[in-house]
Amino acid sequence: DAGVTQSPTHLIKTRGQHVTLRCSPISGHKSVSWYQQVLGQGPQFIFQYYEKEERGRGNFPDRFSARQFPNYSSELNVNALLLGDSALYLCASSLALGRNTEAFFGQGTRLTVV
Amino acid sequence: GENVEQHPSTLSVQEGDSAVIKCTYSDSASNYFPWYKQELGKGSQLIIDIRSNVGEKKDQRIAVTLNKTAKHFSLHITETQPEDSAVYFCAAIEGGYSTLTFGKGTMLLVSP
Numbered sequence: 001d002a003g004v005t006q007s008p009t010h011l012i013k014t015r016g017q018h019v020t021l022r023c024s025p026i027s028g029h030k031s032v033s034w035y036q037q038v039l040g041q042g043p044q045f046i047f048q049y050y051e052k053e054e055r056g057r058g059n060f061p062d063r064f065s066a067r068q069f070p071n072y073s074s075e076l077n078v079n080a081l082l083l084g085d086s087a088l089y090l091c092a093s094s095l096a097l098g099r100n101t102e103a104f105f106g107q108g109t110r111l112t113v114v
Numbered sequence: 115g116e117n118v119e120q121h122p123s124t125l126s127v128q129e130g131d132s133a134v135i136k137c138t139y140s141d142s143a144s145n146y147f148p149w150y151k152q153e154l155g156k157g158s159q160l161i162i163d164i165r166s167n168v169g170e171k172k173d174q175r176i177a178v179t180l181n182k183t184a185k186h187f188s189l190h191i192t193e194t195q196p197e198d199s200a201v202y203f204c205a206a207i208e209g210g211y212s213t214l215t216f217g218k219g220t221m222l223l224v225s226p
Contacts, residue, residue, distance in 0.1 A: 033213060042120070042203050042216030043158075056213050090158065092214075102148065103214060107157035 002027070004093050004106035012112045013081050021076040021109045025093030031055075032074040033103065034066055037088040049074055050097050078111075086113045116141040120204050120217025128225055133194050135220045137204035138186040144206040147187045148214070149178060152201045161202075162189070194224045 005024045013019050025032050031050040035043035048056035049068035063079045072093075078085055088110050092103040117140040127133050139147075145166035150158040164171045164178045164187065171178050177190040191198055201221050205214040 035214075035216075040218075042118075042205075042218045043214070045213045045215070048213050058213075101146075102160060102163065104160060105150070105158040 006106035023091030029093040031094040033092045035090040116215040118217045124221045126223045133191045135189045139206040146207045150203045
């Protein structure tokens with residue numbers, strides 16, 4: 001079975017540009033979460049989607065947005081990129097919501113903003 | 115919200131030694147604590163987790179202990195091997211859904 005897949009694996013963008021990152025969850029998983037991991041830090045929660053609805057949002061500016069599609073895949077969009085947006089963006093899928101639900105992570109997309 | 119502290123930030127051991135990584139959390143309502151291993155180019159892999167209804171869980175060379183009263187949990191790796199070298203993250207659930215708050219990570223280096 002395929003795990004969580006993210007694309008692209010690496011990306012270089014210029015300040016002010018827009019970027020779209022994609023995530024396909026494990027088959028049967030209905031929840032997708034996005035995390036930002038800056039070098040030397042742990043992942044920080046950005047968004048959580050379940051059944052195509054936003055169920056949680058971390059402390060990120062409105063330049064960050066996301067959506068979940070009927071097939072449960074998800075996109076993370078970042079507008080007006082800043083140098084500080086350079087990070088590893090991780091997608092995690094879960095079977096459902098809940099405190100005890102395991103989250104499985106993809107390999108991430110390494111975004112570099114120059 | 116939840117706050118997770120992780121120590122140490124780096125840990126160097128000799129092959130065969132044991133390694134212990136410790137985490138504390140702030141939200142007494144948290145009841146699920148996973149550990150992830152992050153290797154370069156391989157993403158984050160769930161290696162073990164523990165729920166608040168147990169105090170210890172083992173899986174071969176890896177064990178996790180949880181002290182709910184003190185709000186801390188630890189990862190124990192015995193008989194370390196060079197392939198155990200990676201960054202390890204502890205995490206705790208935040209809020210009513212499956213969103214995780216992570217520690218800052220521990221870089222484990224196992225020397226042959």
